[in-house]
Amino acid sequence: MDTFAALSQGVMVALQPMNLLFAFVGVMLGTAVGVLPGIGPALTVALLLPITFKLDPAGSLIMFAGIYYGGMYGGSTASILLNTPGESASIVTALEGNKMARAGRGGPALATAAIGSFVAGTIATIGLALIAPTIVDLAISFGPEDYFALMVLAFTTVSAAFGSSVTRGLTSLFIGLSLGLIGIDLQSGQARLSFGVPDLLDGVEVTTLAVALFAIGETLSVVAAGARADEIIEPVKGSVFMNREDWKRSWKPWLRGTFLGFPIGAMPAGGAEIPTFLSYALEKRLCRKPGEFGNGAIEGVAGPEAANNAAAAGVLVPLLTLGLPTSATAAIMLAGFQQYGMNPGPLLFATNPDLVWGLIASLFIANGMLLVLNLPLVGLWVRLLAIPRPWLYGGILVFATLGTLGANPSLVELGMLLVFGLLGYVLRRYDYPIAPVVVGLILGPLAEQQLRRALAISVGDPLVLFQSPVALTLYVLSALALFGPLLFYVITGRKAPVGADED
Amino acid sequence: MKHLFSGALLATAVAVAPFGAAFAEINELKIIAPAAPGGGWDQTARSIQHVLQSDKLVENVQVLNVPGAGGTIGLAQFVNSSKGDPNVMIVGGYVMVGAIITNRSPVTLAEVTPIARLTGEYEAIAVPANSPLKSLADLVAALKADPQKVSWAGGSAGGTDHITAGLFTKAIGIDPRKVNYIAFSGGGESLASILGGKVTVGISSLSEYDAQAKAGKLRILGVSSAERLPEAPDVPTFKEAGIDVEIQNWRMIAAAPGITAEQKQELSQTIEKMVKSKAWTEMLAQKGWANTYLSGAAFDAQLAKDIAATQTILKDIGLAQ
Numbered sequence: 001m002d003t004f005a006a007l008s009q010g011v012m013v014a015l016q017p018m019n020l021l022f023a024f025v026g027v028m029l030g031t032a033v034g035v036l037p038g039i040g041p042a043l044t045v046a047l048l049l050p051i052t053f054k055l056d057p058a059g060s061l062i063m064f065a066g067i068y069y070g071g072m073y074g075g076s077t078a079s080i081l082l083n084t085p086g087e088s089a090s091i092v093t094a095l096e097g098n099k100m101a102r103a104g105r106g107g108p109a110l111a112t113a114a115i116g117s118f119v120a121g122t123i124a125t126i127g128l129a130l131i132a133p134t135i136v137d138l139a140i141s142f143g144p145e146d147y148f149a150l151m152v153l154a155f156t157t158v159s160a161a162f163g164s165s166v167t168r169g170l171t172s173l174f175i176g177l178s179l180g181l182i183g184i185d186l187q188s189g190q191a192r193l194s195f196g197v198p199d200l201l202d203g204v205e206v207t208t209l210a211v212a213l214f215a216i217g218e219t220l221s222v223v224a225a226g227a228r229a230d231e232i233i234e235p236v237k238g239s240v241f242m243n244r245e246d247w248k249r250s251w252k253p254w255l256r257g258t259f260l261g262f263p264i265g266a267m268p269a270g271g272a273e274i275p276t277f278l279s280y281a282l283e284k285r286l287c288r289k290p291g292e293f294g295n296g297a298i299e300g301v302a303g304p305e306a307a308n309n310a311a312a313a314g315v316l317v318p319l320l321t322l323g324l325p326t327s328a329t330a331a332i333m334l335a336g337f338q339q340y341g342m343n344p345g346p347l348l349f350a351t352n353p354d355l356v357w358g359l360i361a362s363l364f365i366a367n368g369m370l371l372v373l374n375l376p377l378v379g380l381w382v383r384l385l386a387i388p389r390p391w392l393y394g395g396i397l398v399f400a401t402l403g404t405l406g407a408n409p410s411l412v413e414l415g416m417l418l419v420f421g422l423l424g425y426v427l428r429r430y431d432y433p434i435a436p437v438v439v440g441l442i443l444g445p446l447a448e449q450q451l452r453r454a455l456a457i458s459v460g461d462p463l464v465l466f467q468s469p470v471a472l473t474l475y476v477l478s479a480l481a482l483f484g485p486l487l488f489y490v491i492t493g494r495k496a497p498v499g500a501d502e503d
Numbered sequence: 504m505k506h507l508f509s510g511a512l513l514a515t516a517v518a519v520a521p522f523g524a525a526f527a528e529i530n531e532l533k534i535i536a537p538a539a540p541g542g543g544w545d546q547t548a549r550s551i552q553h554v555l556q557s558d559k560l561v562e563n564v565q566v567l568n569v570p571g572a573g574g575t576i577g578l579a580q581f582v583n584s585s586k587g588d589p590n591v592m593i594v595g596g597y598v599m600v601g602a603i604i605t606n607r608s609p610v611t612l613a614e615v616t617p618i619a620r621l622t623g624e625y626e627a628i629a630v631p632a633n634s635p636l637k638s639l640a641d642l643v644a645a646l647k648a649d650p651q652k653v654s655w656a657g658g659s660a661g662g663t664d665h666i667t668a669g670l671f672t673k674a675i676g677i678d679p680r681k682v683n684y685i686a687f688s689g690g691g692e693s694l695a696s697i698l699g700g701k702v703t704v705g706i707s708s709l710s711e712y713d714a715q716a717k718a719g720k721l722r723i724l725g726v727s728s729a730e731r732l733p734e735a736p737d738v739p740t741f742k743e744a745g746i747d748v749e750i751q752n753w754r755m756i757a758a759a760p761g762i763t764a765e766q767k768q769e770l771s772q773t774i775e776k777m778v779k780s781k782a783w784t785e786m787l788a789q790k791g792w793a794n795t796y797l798s799g800a801a802f803d804a805q806l807a808k809d810i811a812a813t814q815t816i817l818k819d820i821g822l823a824q
Contacts, residue, residue: 043539139695140695140698140699141699142699143696143699143701144696144701184572184606184659185660186659186660186686186687186688187660187685187686188660188822189605189659189660189661189665189686189822190605190822191606198571198572198575198576198579198606198608198609199571199572199576201571201572201575201576201606202570202571202572268691268692268694268695268696269692269695318691318695319691322694322695322698322715323714323715324691324692324694324695325691326691326692326695328539330691331691408570408571409569410569410571410576449688453685456654456683456685457654457683457685457701457702459651459652459683
């Protein structure tokens with residue numbers, strides 16, 4: 001009961017008019033920067049830190065929380081409407097969301113993203129308040145061998161996102177894996193595939209690749225198709241809001257996404273991308289109309305969006321309970337805490353209860369505020385698509401370039417954006433799926449580092465990979481994901497449903 | 504600032520006089536933080552910005568982030584584009600020394616004009632509370648038994664943490680190439696692996712472990728400072744345990760290459776005023792940074808010594824030729 005007393009105390013703090021104003025400013029700012037690809041919540045909070053120095057700690061932390069959630073939401077708006085994923089956690093959203101938007105269903109896509117984020121954010125925040133100390137013990141017990149098994153599961157399940165041809169999907173994946181090798185190798189400190197270009201030493205930025213492949217590649221194919229293009233973008237077809245069927249098809253993915261996102265987000269090396277991949281794969285498997293996947297299935301927006309928001313709340317679990325910052329934004333929020341002389345860590349709940357509970361309560365408020373602000377705006381947002389095509393794509397190009405250069409002002413970065421844009425065009429032209437390239441870039445380095453860490457700790461004994469029960473469970477799940485359809489075929493004599501091409 | 508020097512010798516006496524204490528001596532300053540927003544160098548640059556402006560030492564200060572490759576991208580851009588410009592400075596630190604060597608950076612610290620070391624942190628070795636290792640002597644014994652069995656969690660390979668681990672093992676007579684070093688990209692992830700007992704010891708700056716140690720979840724075996732630190736008075740130094748290693752992960756500010764001696768002098772004075780201000784002291788206390796101010800010839804000598812020692816140890820570890 002203590003928790004509820006503390007939480008209601010926190011709600012009182014967060015509901016003060018001044019703090020509501022901070023939450024409002026944060027949510028607005030966050031949404032605005034989230035729409036710009038490349039400039040994420042981490043950068044915004046970092047730039048605001050010195051300004052908020054003189055403000056009251058509760059107020060500015062509440063504002064940061066608003067920016068954090070707002071940024072997640074803004075990222076999905078850009079993904080759905082413009083096919084320019086502003087941050088890595090909303091890449092999956094672009095797959096189905098943009099297809100929906102082009103078919104005149106941008107309204108329901110934005111709505112399911114907003115409501116799904118709200119539902120996931122709320123459940124995950126409750127989880128944060130109630131079971132943070134329990135879940136953190138579990139999260140910490142994950143060793144490199146377990147993470148490696150998790151990556152294997154992600155690799156086997158995202159094959160669902162590979163489209164109709166496995167060969168083409170694997171080709172795209174290997175392009176991504178090769179790009180992931182570029183840069184300084186963390187374990188040995190040696191540069192790989194950087195060809196003496198210092199800017200390549202840090203590797204390829206995920207958002208640069210995603211924006212280039214998705215937005216620039218698409219702009220190029222639209223230009224190349226020119227007048228021959230027969231596709232007409234309809235801004236609105238049917239209701240702007242979700243109909244009965246949309247609700248029916250959305251609520252389960254929201255919940256499943258939440259239960260994938262929250263625990264993985266809480267893991268120190270989990271992140272927000274893996275749960276979105278897993279959620280997309282899961283929804284594709286479970287969908288009653290798998291043929292719709294690749295052509296705008298609402299489940300493919302609802303699940304991953306819920307997963308990335310739940311993961312955002314999950315990231316706060318190790319931050320608040322142990323003081324471990326496990327994402328860029330969390331690291332900067334940690335700097336925010338330190339600015340006020342507080343040391344997040346095992347003692348934070350005991351030493352600064354007002355602030356912690358105020359922050360948790362403000363997450364609720366920020367979530368609610370996002371919903372209230374954005375649902376009425378959905379009708380306005382989808383009008384973006386009514387802009388004549390040359391203007392729309394011209395605008396996308398400007399946004400994509402500005403965002404990428406804003407995050408990293410370097411000519412090499414701009415060059416990479418253009419080269420990868422061309423790559424995106426070529427892939428599209430020859431019907432290779434694009435998402436596996438980005439998936440390879442994200443998962444490849446993670447899997448490699450975890451595998452090498454596990455083997456280094458065991459001094460080269462590969463058996464370590466199979467000695468943990470968690471890892472074994474994950475391998476069994478991977479095997480099911482790989483061979484499940486085959487078993488299905490053998491048992492029922494029917495071919496398992498195969499999804500349509502993504503692009 | 505230009506107007507101060509354009510008048511040459513004759514003007515100096517006249518020009519300085521009208522500027523009272525209330526006026527900024529330098530109109531504009533751009534500080535390059537060669538890292539992404541939020542990290543140590545960025546926070547240092549922004550703290551300098553804050554104090555210089557609030558104490559009216561400089562009218563207008565801007566911070567520009569140029570992230571990448573351990574600061575060497577920002578350093579290269581700084582050296583190439585601001586030759587002789589007294590209104591641009593760069594923040595940097597010990598990590599840069601190692602990054603320049605391991606990345607074979609075409610631009611080195613020899614090309615900038617170092618102004619002062621401002622702050623620094625010391626490295627600490629930590630174990631989970633339930634670890635059988637109770638002291639540095641236990642760790643030394645474990646290393647001597649089998650150096651491969653002792654896994655060290657720290658930051659990226661070739662960074663300060665790795666260098667310290669290399670110096671530590673070398674000092675007890677073990678080949679530093681045998682250090683079983685596990686690199687992590689973020690502080691959170693490496694701390695989790697230590698708390699979860701996945702690795703034998705963790706090595707990082709003391710501040711990373713402080714909160715966990717106070718909560719009784721970690722035990723800090725030793726620190727890399729010359730004397731015991733006020734924030735951890737019970738923790739022995741490496742030297743006390745007979746291991747001759749002393750290392751500071753410092754941060755500095757430097758000016759552009761090719762500026763005149765007068766310009767260097769003025770920038771040094773401005774930074775010195777900042778360091779002696781109340782606002783700077785408060786800023787350091789609030790961030791938990793130690794004041795390790797060192798300037799002029801003393802800093803130049805220390806820098807040269809650090810560069811030489813780092814070159815040697817990186818060769819010993821096998822990360823540089």
